[in-house]
Amino acid sequence: MSLKVAVVFGGKSTEHEISIISAIQAIGYINREKYEVIPVYATKNSDFYVGEDIDKIEEYKNIPNLLKKSQQVVWIKEGDKVNLYRFPMKKFGNNIISSVDIVFPIVHGTNVEDGVLQGYFQTLGLPVAGCDVLSSAVGMNKYVMKTVLKDNGIPVLDCKCFTWKDYENIDSIIEKVEKNFSYPVIVKPLNLGSSIGISKASNREQLIDALDLAFEFTRKILVEPAVEKLKEINCSVLGDYEEAEASECEEPVNSDEILSFEDKYISGAKGSAKGANGGSKGMASLKRKIPADITDEQRTKIRTMAVEAFKCLGCSGVSRIDFMIDESNGNIYLNEINTIPGSLSFYLWEPLGKKYSNLLDDILQLTLKADRESHKVVYTFESNVLDGIKLGGGTKGSKM
Secondary structure: OOEEEEEEEEOOOOOHHHHHHHHHHHHOOOOOOOEEEEEEEEOOOOOEEEOOOOOOHHHHHOHHHHHHOOEEEEEEEEOOEEEEEEOOOOOOOOOEEEEEOEEEEOOOOOOOOOOHHHHHHHHOOOOEOOOOHHHHHHHHOHHHHHHHHHHOOOOOOOOEEEEHHHHOOHHHHHHHHHHHOOOOEEEEEOOOOOOOOOEEEOOHHHHHHHHHHHOOOOOEEEEEEOOOOEEEEEEEEEEOOOOEEEEEEEEEOOOOOOOOHHHHHOHHHOOOOEOHHHOEOHHHHOOEEOOOOOOHHHHHHHHHHHHHHHHHOOOOEEEEEEEEEEOOOOEEEEEEEEOOOHHHHHHHOHHHOOOHHHHHHHHHHHHHHHHHHHOOOOOOOOOOOOOOEEOOOEEOOOOO
Protein backbone atom coordinates (compact mmCIF):
# COMPACT_ATOMS: atom_id res chain seq x y z
CA MET A 1 0.00 0.00 0.00
CA SER A 2 1.44 3.37 -1.05
CA LEU A 3 2.18 6.01 1.55
CA LYS A 4 0.05 9.11 1.15
CA VAL A 5 2.30 12.15 0.90
CA ALA A 6 0.71 15.61 1.13
CA VAL A 7 2.97 18.06 -0.70
CA VAL A 8 2.13 21.43 0.84
CA PHE A 9 3.15 24.64 -0.91
CA GLY A 10 2.37 28.36 -1.15
CA GLY A 11 1.45 30.01 2.14
CA LYS A 12 1.64 33.50 3.63
CA SER A 13 5.11 34.43 2.41
CA THR A 14 6.86 36.87 0.11
CA GLU A 15 8.22 33.77 -1.64
CA HIS A 16 4.76 32.31 -2.23
CA GLU A 17 5.08 32.11 -6.01
CA ILE A 18 8.55 30.52 -5.85
CA SER A 19 7.14 27.82 -3.59
CA ILE A 20 4.53 26.99 -6.23
CA ILE A 21 7.25 26.52 -8.83
CA SER A 22 9.45 24.36 -6.58
CA ALA A 23 6.58 22.16 -5.39
CA ILE A 24 4.89 21.50 -8.71
CA GLN A 25 8.25 20.63 -10.19
CA ALA A 26 8.95 18.14 -7.36
CA ILE A 27 5.46 16.62 -7.60
CA GLY A 28 6.27 15.55 -11.15
CA TYR A 29 9.28 13.54 -9.97
CA ILE A 30 8.02 11.73 -6.84
CA ASN A 31 7.94 7.96 -7.37
CA ARG A 32 4.24 7.08 -7.81
CA GLU A 33 4.92 3.39 -7.32
CA LYS A 34 5.94 4.07 -3.71
CA TYR A 35 3.94 7.18 -2.84
CA GLU A 36 0.46 8.52 -3.46
CA VAL A 37 0.88 12.27 -3.87
CA ILE A 38 -1.73 14.73 -2.61
CA PRO A 39 -0.90 18.28 -3.76
CA VAL A 40 -2.13 20.81 -1.16
CA TYR A 41 -2.01 24.50 -2.00
CA ALA A 42 -1.96 27.04 0.85
CA THR A 43 -3.23 30.49 -0.09
CA LYS A 44 -1.68 33.71 1.16
CA ASN A 45 -4.46 33.65 3.78
CA SER A 46 -3.29 30.19 4.91
CA ASP A 47 -6.36 28.37 3.59
CA PHE A 48 -5.66 24.89 2.20
CA TYR A 49 -7.02 23.61 -1.11
CA VAL A 50 -6.91 20.36 -3.08
CA GLY A 51 -8.21 19.56 -6.54
CA GLU A 52 -7.49 18.08 -9.95
CA ASP A 53 -5.76 21.24 -11.17
CA ILE A 54 -3.80 22.15 -8.04
CA ASP A 55 -0.60 20.62 -9.46
CA LYS A 56 -0.85 22.38 -12.85
CA ILE A 57 1.48 25.38 -13.05
CA GLU A 58 -0.52 27.12 -15.79
CA GLU A 59 -3.56 27.31 -13.48
CA TYR A 60 -1.72 29.74 -11.19
CA LYS A 61 -1.98 32.50 -13.77
CA ASN A 62 -5.52 32.92 -12.40
CA ILE A 63 -5.55 31.78 -8.78
CA PRO A 64 -9.11 32.97 -7.95
CA ASN A 65 -10.44 30.85 -10.81
CA LEU A 66 -8.35 27.87 -9.65
CA LEU A 67 -9.80 28.12 -6.14
CA LYS A 68 -13.38 28.23 -7.45
CA LYS A 69 -12.98 24.77 -9.01
CA SER A 70 -10.92 23.36 -6.12
CA GLN A 71 -11.93 22.16 -2.66
CA GLN A 72 -10.94 23.91 0.55
CA VAL A 73 -9.86 21.44 3.24
CA VAL A 74 -8.97 21.34 6.92
CA TRP A 75 -6.66 18.97 8.76
CA ILE A 76 -8.33 16.91 11.49
CA LYS A 77 -6.62 14.40 13.78
CA GLU A 78 -8.75 11.35 14.54
CA GLY A 79 -7.02 8.84 16.79
CA ASP A 80 -3.75 7.89 15.16
CA LYS A 81 -4.79 9.21 11.74
CA VAL A 82 -4.90 12.67 10.23
CA ASN A 83 -7.52 13.27 7.55
CA LEU A 84 -8.18 16.07 5.13
CA TYR A 85 -11.84 17.11 5.43
CA ARG A 86 -13.76 19.22 2.95
CA PHE A 87 -14.63 22.68 4.28
CA PRO A 88 -17.35 23.68 4.79
CA MET A 89 -18.58 20.16 5.50
CA LYS A 90 -21.67 18.70 3.86
CA LYS A 91 -24.55 17.75 6.14
CA PHE A 92 -24.81 14.35 4.50
CA GLY A 93 -22.27 12.04 2.92
CA ASN A 94 -18.57 11.52 3.40
CA ASN A 95 -16.52 14.65 4.08
CA ILE A 96 -13.11 12.95 4.18
CA ILE A 97 -11.05 13.79 1.10
CA SER A 98 -8.06 11.65 2.06
CA SER A 99 -5.96 10.45 4.94
CA VAL A 100 -2.33 11.66 5.14
CA ASP A 101 0.75 9.68 6.17
CA ILE A 102 3.52 12.24 5.56
CA VAL A 103 3.61 15.99 4.97
CA PHE A 104 6.24 17.24 2.55
CA PRO A 105 6.38 21.03 2.89
CA ILE A 106 7.97 22.65 -0.14
CA VAL A 107 7.64 26.21 1.02
CA HIS A 108 9.92 29.21 1.17
CA GLY A 109 10.15 32.16 3.51
CA THR A 110 8.72 33.56 6.72
CA ASN A 111 5.58 31.94 8.21
CA VAL A 112 6.14 28.66 6.39
CA GLU A 113 9.84 27.70 6.17
CA ASP A 114 10.72 29.06 9.59
CA GLY A 115 9.21 26.30 11.74
CA VAL A 116 5.68 27.70 11.97
CA LEU A 117 4.18 25.25 9.47
CA GLN A 118 6.36 22.40 10.73
CA GLY A 119 5.13 23.01 14.27
CA TYR A 120 1.50 22.95 13.16
CA PHE A 121 1.86 19.55 11.53
CA GLN A 122 3.92 18.24 14.43
CA THR A 123 1.05 19.00 16.82
CA LEU A 124 -1.14 16.84 14.61
CA GLY A 125 1.36 14.01 14.93
CA LEU A 126 2.25 13.98 11.25
CA PRO A 127 5.78 13.11 10.09
CA VAL A 128 7.16 16.21 8.37
CA ALA A 129 9.81 15.94 5.66
CA GLY A 130 12.92 18.06 6.09
CA CYS A 131 14.08 20.14 9.03
CA ASP A 132 12.24 20.14 12.34
CA VAL A 133 10.85 23.20 14.14
CA LEU A 134 14.10 24.26 15.81
CA SER A 135 16.45 23.84 12.85
CA SER A 136 13.91 25.54 10.57
CA ALA A 137 13.64 28.51 12.93
CA VAL A 138 17.39 28.84 13.46
CA GLY A 139 18.07 28.47 9.74
CA MET A 140 15.64 31.26 8.91
CA ASN A 141 16.94 33.68 11.54
CA LYS A 142 20.23 34.84 10.06
CA TYR A 143 21.48 36.37 13.31
CA VAL A 144 20.82 33.26 15.44
CA MET A 145 22.28 31.08 12.69
CA LYS A 146 25.49 33.13 12.60
CA THR A 147 25.75 33.01 16.39
CA VAL A 148 25.40 29.22 16.53
CA LEU A 149 27.85 28.64 13.68
CA LYS A 150 30.41 31.09 15.07
CA ASP A 151 30.22 29.35 18.46
CA ASN A 152 31.04 26.08 16.67
CA GLY A 153 34.06 27.42 14.81
CA ILE A 154 32.44 27.86 11.41
CA PRO A 155 33.54 31.17 9.82
CA VAL A 156 30.83 33.79 9.25
CA LEU A 157 31.02 37.55 8.72
CA ASP A 158 30.51 39.80 11.74
CA CYS A 159 27.21 41.62 11.75
CA LYS A 160 24.98 44.02 13.64
CA CYS A 161 21.28 43.40 14.26
CA PHE A 162 18.70 46.23 14.37
CA THR A 163 14.95 46.35 15.02
CA TRP A 164 11.98 48.53 14.14
CA LYS A 165 12.50 50.27 17.48
CA ASP A 166 16.08 51.11 16.49
CA TYR A 167 14.76 52.33 13.13
CA GLU A 168 12.86 55.11 14.94
CA ASN A 169 16.30 56.67 15.47
CA ILE A 170 17.98 55.92 12.17
CA ASP A 171 20.92 58.20 13.03
CA SER A 172 21.80 55.83 15.86
CA ILE A 173 21.85 52.89 13.43
CA ILE A 174 24.09 54.79 11.05
CA GLU A 175 26.45 55.71 13.87
CA LYS A 176 26.79 52.10 15.03
CA VAL A 177 27.27 50.80 11.48
CA GLU A 178 29.97 53.34 10.66
CA LYS A 179 31.67 52.70 14.00
CA ASN A 180 31.92 48.94 13.38
CA PHE A 181 32.29 48.64 9.61
CA SER A 182 33.79 50.43 6.66
CA TYR A 183 31.75 50.97 3.52
CA PRO A 184 30.51 49.15 1.56
CA VAL A 185 28.10 47.16 3.71
CA ILE A 186 25.27 44.74 3.00
CA VAL A 187 21.83 45.35 4.51
CA LYS A 188 19.41 42.44 4.59
CA PRO A 189 16.18 41.37 6.29
CA LEU A 190 16.82 39.01 9.19
CA ASN A 191 14.44 36.27 8.07
CA LEU A 192 13.82 36.39 4.34
CA GLY A 193 15.25 34.50 1.39
CA SER A 194 15.36 34.84 -2.39
CA SER A 195 17.41 38.04 -2.01
CA ILE A 196 14.26 40.02 -1.18
CA GLY A 197 15.04 43.35 0.51
CA ILE A 198 18.82 42.95 0.26
CA SER A 199 21.00 45.79 -1.00
CA LYS A 200 24.54 47.12 -0.90
CA ALA A 201 25.44 50.52 0.48
CA SER A 202 28.70 52.29 -0.40
CA ASN A 203 27.98 55.50 1.50
CA ARG A 204 25.65 57.01 4.10
CA GLU A 205 22.96 58.03 1.62
CA GLN A 206 22.81 54.52 0.17
CA LEU A 207 22.75 53.06 3.68
CA ILE A 208 19.61 55.06 4.49
CA ASP A 209 17.96 53.78 1.30
CA ALA A 210 19.02 50.22 2.11
CA LEU A 211 17.60 50.44 5.62
CA ASP A 212 14.32 51.82 4.29
CA LEU A 213 14.06 48.92 1.85
CA ALA A 214 14.92 46.17 4.31
CA PHE A 215 12.51 47.42 6.96
CA GLU A 216 9.65 47.26 4.46
CA PHE A 217 9.79 43.47 4.69
CA THR A 218 10.73 42.67 8.28
CA ARG A 219 10.97 43.96 11.85
CA LYS A 220 14.64 43.02 12.21
CA ILE A 221 17.56 43.49 9.85
CA LEU A 222 21.26 42.70 9.64
CA VAL A 223 24.12 44.87 8.50
CA GLU A 224 27.44 43.23 7.65
CA PRO A 225 30.59 44.19 5.75
CA ALA A 226 30.48 43.57 2.01
CA VAL A 227 33.03 41.25 0.45
CA GLU A 228 34.16 43.34 -2.50
CA LYS A 229 36.07 40.68 -4.44
CA LEU A 230 33.28 38.18 -4.02
CA LYS A 231 32.80 34.74 -5.48
CA GLU A 232 29.56 33.04 -4.44
CA ILE A 233 29.55 29.26 -4.09
CA ASN A 234 26.55 27.08 -3.20
CA CYS A 235 26.54 23.51 -1.97
CA SER A 236 23.68 21.22 -0.98
CA VAL A 237 23.66 18.70 1.88
CA LEU A 238 21.47 15.61 2.23
CA GLY A 239 21.09 13.58 5.41
CA ASP A 240 20.39 14.01 9.10
CA TYR A 241 22.20 14.36 12.44
CA GLU A 242 23.89 10.95 12.01
CA GLU A 243 25.02 10.91 8.39
CA ALA A 244 25.10 13.61 5.76
CA GLU A 245 26.76 14.08 2.38
CA ALA A 246 27.56 17.12 0.26
CA SER A 247 26.61 17.72 -3.36
CA GLU A 248 28.65 19.24 -6.14
CA CYS A 249 29.46 22.95 -5.78
CA GLU A 250 27.99 25.60 -8.05
CA GLU A 251 28.94 29.16 -8.84
CA PRO A 252 25.93 31.36 -9.66
CA VAL A 253 26.52 33.90 -12.41
CA ASN A 254 24.74 37.09 -11.41
CA SER A 255 24.03 40.14 -13.49
CA ASP A 256 24.51 42.53 -10.54
CA GLU A 257 26.80 42.86 -7.53
CA ILE A 258 24.30 40.90 -5.44
CA LEU A 259 22.46 37.86 -6.78
CA SER A 260 18.98 39.34 -7.05
CA PHE A 261 15.45 37.92 -7.05
CA GLU A 262 15.35 38.56 -10.80
CA ASP A 263 18.63 36.67 -11.31
CA LYS A 264 17.28 33.68 -9.39
CA TYR A 265 13.76 33.36 -10.74
CA ILE A 266 12.94 35.65 -13.65
CA SER A 267 15.80 36.25 -16.08
CA GLY A 268 16.86 32.61 -16.06
CA ALA A 269 13.31 31.30 -16.42
CA LYS A 270 12.75 32.79 -19.87
CA GLY A 271 12.95 30.83 -23.07
CA SER A 272 13.28 27.06 -22.82
CA ALA A 273 13.88 26.75 -19.10
CA LYS A 274 10.97 24.45 -18.34
CA GLY A 275 10.53 21.75 -15.74
CA ALA A 276 8.02 19.01 -15.05
CA ASN A 277 4.47 19.67 -16.31
CA GLY A 278 5.71 22.66 -18.27
CA GLY A 279 6.66 24.63 -15.17
CA SER A 280 9.61 26.92 -14.81
CA LYS A 281 12.74 25.31 -13.45
CA GLY A 282 12.98 27.99 -10.78
CA MET A 283 16.45 27.98 -9.21
CA ALA A 284 17.46 25.26 -11.66
CA SER A 285 17.20 27.78 -14.52
CA LEU A 286 19.63 30.23 -12.93
CA LYS A 287 22.82 30.88 -14.87
CA ARG A 288 25.53 28.94 -13.09
CA LYS A 289 28.79 27.06 -13.38
CA ILE A 290 28.63 23.43 -12.25
CA PRO A 291 31.17 22.41 -11.07
CA ALA A 292 32.17 25.77 -9.68
CA ASP A 293 35.37 27.37 -10.89
CA ILE A 294 37.31 26.76 -7.65
CA THR A 295 40.37 24.77 -6.64
CA ASP A 296 40.14 21.20 -5.37
CA GLU A 297 41.20 22.47 -1.95
CA GLN A 298 38.41 25.06 -1.89
CA ARG A 299 35.86 22.48 -3.05
CA THR A 300 36.86 20.06 -0.32
CA LYS A 301 36.81 22.77 2.33
CA ILE A 302 33.38 24.08 1.30
CA ARG A 303 31.80 20.62 1.10
CA THR A 304 33.24 19.68 4.50
CA MET A 305 32.10 22.95 6.06
CA ALA A 306 28.62 22.50 4.55
CA VAL A 307 28.17 19.10 6.21
CA GLU A 308 29.50 20.43 9.53
CA ALA A 309 27.07 23.35 9.47
CA PHE A 310 24.14 21.11 8.46
CA LYS A 311 24.75 18.82 11.44
CA CYS A 312 25.53 21.70 13.79
CA LEU A 313 22.15 23.28 13.07
CA GLY A 314 20.35 19.94 13.45
CA CYS A 315 19.07 19.84 9.90
CA SER A 316 17.43 16.92 8.12
CA GLY A 317 16.41 16.20 4.54
CA VAL A 318 18.06 18.44 2.00
CA SER A 319 19.34 21.99 2.45
CA ARG A 320 21.41 24.40 0.36
CA ILE A 321 24.23 26.29 2.03
CA ASP A 322 25.61 29.44 0.43
CA PHE A 323 29.24 30.47 0.83
CA MET A 324 31.32 33.52 -0.01
CA ILE A 325 34.95 33.47 -1.08
CA ASP A 326 36.89 36.68 -0.57
CA GLU A 327 39.19 36.49 -3.59
CA SER A 328 41.42 39.23 -2.16
CA ASN A 329 42.68 36.89 0.58
CA GLY A 330 41.09 33.47 -0.08
CA ASN A 331 38.95 33.49 3.07
CA ILE A 332 35.76 31.43 2.93
CA TYR A 333 32.64 32.43 4.88
CA LEU A 334 29.33 30.67 5.30
CA ASN A 335 26.66 33.15 4.23
CA GLU A 336 23.34 31.42 4.95
CA ILE A 337 21.44 28.15 4.86
CA ASN A 338 18.25 27.45 2.96
CA THR A 339 16.46 24.67 4.83
CA ILE A 340 13.99 24.18 1.96
CA PRO A 341 15.97 25.26 -1.10
CA GLY A 342 14.45 26.35 -4.38
CA SER A 343 13.90 23.37 -6.68
CA LEU A 344 15.22 21.42 -3.64
CA SER A 345 18.64 21.86 -5.28
CA PHE A 346 18.27 18.73 -7.42
CA TYR A 347 20.58 20.25 -10.05
CA LEU A 348 23.46 20.07 -7.55
CA TRP A 349 23.00 16.32 -7.13
CA GLU A 350 22.63 15.32 -10.78
CA PRO A 351 26.38 15.81 -11.48
CA LEU A 352 27.07 13.19 -8.78
CA GLY A 353 24.68 10.72 -10.39
CA LYS A 354 21.67 11.21 -8.10
CA LYS A 355 18.44 11.69 -10.04
CA TYR A 356 15.74 14.03 -8.77
CA SER A 357 13.34 11.15 -8.09
CA ASN A 358 16.02 9.43 -5.98
CA LEU A 359 16.73 12.65 -4.08
CA LEU A 360 13.04 13.02 -3.21
CA ASP A 361 12.85 9.38 -2.15
CA ASP A 362 15.89 9.88 0.11
CA ILE A 363 14.18 12.85 1.77
CA LEU A 364 11.00 10.86 2.41
CA GLN A 365 12.91 7.86 3.74
CA LEU A 366 14.78 10.15 6.16
CA THR A 367 11.35 11.39 7.29
CA LEU A 368 10.20 7.86 8.05
CA LYS A 369 13.44 7.19 9.94
CA ALA A 370 12.94 10.28 12.10
CA ASP A 371 9.33 9.26 12.76
CA ARG A 372 10.40 5.80 13.92
CA GLU A 373 12.93 7.37 16.28
CA SER A 374 10.35 9.80 17.67
CA HIS A 375 8.20 6.91 18.87
CA LYS A 376 11.04 5.82 21.16
CA VAL A 377 10.92 9.13 23.06
CA VAL A 378 8.58 9.67 26.03
CA TYR A 379 6.64 12.92 25.57
CA THR A 380 4.21 12.65 28.51
CA PHE A 381 4.66 12.23 32.23
CA GLU A 382 1.93 10.97 34.52
CA SER A 383 1.63 12.68 37.91
CA ASN A 384 -1.01 13.48 40.52
CA VAL A 385 -0.05 17.15 40.75
CA LEU A 386 -3.60 18.23 39.79
CA ASP A 387 -5.26 16.16 42.54
CA GLY A 388 -4.51 18.67 45.28
CA ILE A 389 -4.41 21.88 43.29
CA LYS A 390 -6.15 24.94 44.75
CA LEU A 391 -5.95 28.03 42.58
CA GLY A 392 -4.59 30.94 44.58
CA GLY A 393 -3.68 28.74 47.51
CA GLY A 394 -0.99 26.49 46.06
CA THR A 395 -0.99 22.71 46.42
CA LYS A 396 -1.30 20.65 49.55
CA GLY A 397 1.96 20.45 51.36
CA SER A 398 3.76 22.77 48.95
CA LYS A 399 4.38 26.42 48.32
CA MET A 400 3.66 28.00 44.93
